[in-house]
Amino acid sequence: MDLPIANAHRAAIRSIERIVAETAPPQDPVTARDGIAAMLARGSVLALTGAGISTDSGIPDYRGPRGSLRSHRPMTYQEFKHDPAARQRYWARSFVGWRRMAIAEPNEGHQLVAALQGTGAIHGVVTQNVDGLHRRAGSPDVVTLHGDLDEVKCLNCGFVESRPGLDHRLAAANPGYLERVVVDPDAVNPDGDVTLSDAQIADFTMVGCLSCGSVELKPDVVYFGENVPAERKEAVRRLEAASTGLLVIGSSLAVMSGYKLVLNAVANGRQVAIINGGPSRGDAKAHWRWRTRVTPALRELAGVVPAP
Template sequence: MAHHSAIRSMQRIVEQQAPASPEDEARAGVQQMLNSGSVLVVTGAGVSTDSGIPDYRGPNGSLQRHRPMTYQEFRYRPEARQRYWARGYVGWRHMDKAEPNQIHRRLVQWEQEGKITGIITQNVDGLHQQAGSKRVIPVHGDLSTVRCLNCGFSEDRRDFDVRLEAANEGYLEAVEIDPSAVNPDGDVELPQYLIDQFAMVRCLNCDSYALKPDVVYFGESVPPERKELMAALEAESSALLVLGSSLAVMSGYKVLLNFVKRELPVALITNGHVRGEQNATWRWRVPLETALSQLT
């Protein structure tokens, strides 16, 4: 049941539910929000595309060519984990080289100026933290940590990668990939023979092979303690700004619903449509870098 629900979530198409706001009106509304302070920012994959990380649902998004693995597949099918780690071992190099872009840096500035309370990000790339943002809740986790599904032991991804490299000498030299083909969850398409050749390593604590990046997969629940942190950040915020997300999955969409229920202003800046956009105060449909260049 959870697996099928996860598939439906991936396949959700967010269509227009309301027209864009007049651009001048949207710009003025967002600027007024920022000037008033206490703005909570929710970010999606559109924030990191300028860092070379593709999005999921855009016109050239990875869902056009790739279906992410569900939690149920990863948890209960060893061959699925083997496939993920072979592909992730190669794709991680591209993700680890990604650097914050001007959007990440602008959010750091707004935090320092007291305009925003913090960031709830749906991204797992760690770029907000790398840019210098202090109050970041990565609702879907972070690729920089690996966790054992058997005992819960966690390991830094770079240390884990050193172990993989020792177990797979010469493997990377046999692989040629297009950096643009790396998926937002950090893996890349590989032929089956390379997947079969990949040597997985075990948990340092319990010797299990059931190791998983510490991210929330489709079909997996957000940890309760993370939900509590999100609720606390929402409670101290008086406006919501959504950047580069369609809010297609519930973790982000619920934040919008909470602000609508509290009758607080909601602004959306995205090139595409957003789930629940008819409830937003302002819908500014422009590229993020264009919008942010017009805001102070």
């Protein structure tokens, strides 16, 4: 890598390795719950969701007690873009991990967020997740801040293909591969891949773009070290402008693209509430901090929040 690329890669690694420490103590659960309920009762709250809302769908988080970062470092954009061996490694691992991602279903937490949208308590969702589960749960007005694993983009010509379509072509190019690779079905990472041996990676055959033939195919998601597309930032700004407050659900806010929504809300005098199982980067700036499991908390809120 040349110097600018290497510097961007190192910055991405620092973001991945960021440790989210305690910056403010959790509040009394009843105080936090009632504060969040009153906030939702006013209506038009913007929800920001992270990996913690999808753990009940069988998709692990990054930084929780059993998070994937304890055993797996996600690939940076700089590695993926400039290292063919890194792309080969990703697609071999992702071809196996896709089995688990493809069968993941929205859980009660996703459904409760959609229900709160239906009452007007939540008016939009910005999600850091790439699993597509909010939309499948029926949520309208969802901005997928970091993209969606369901689409693949060619870095050479820009052609977009569905991930199921690519998976079908990969299966045809790799007959018997899944049968030869035995992995723990629960070892899938939040970005949809699993750990394989060097020999298993070398045994994998990648296919090319349907338009130009290039093998420089990338899931249409934002990697560490990559910028969020301008059109998504603008979509987030529109939701922020129409919101009365921000509710963070299941995120440590370690990545700046999510944490910035907290900073924006505070700068505009809006309340911030956080529901998370562990410490969050935004705790010291939040009006309400409910340290608990996400789905039971949303269930309680749905039961006490009247329609605005």
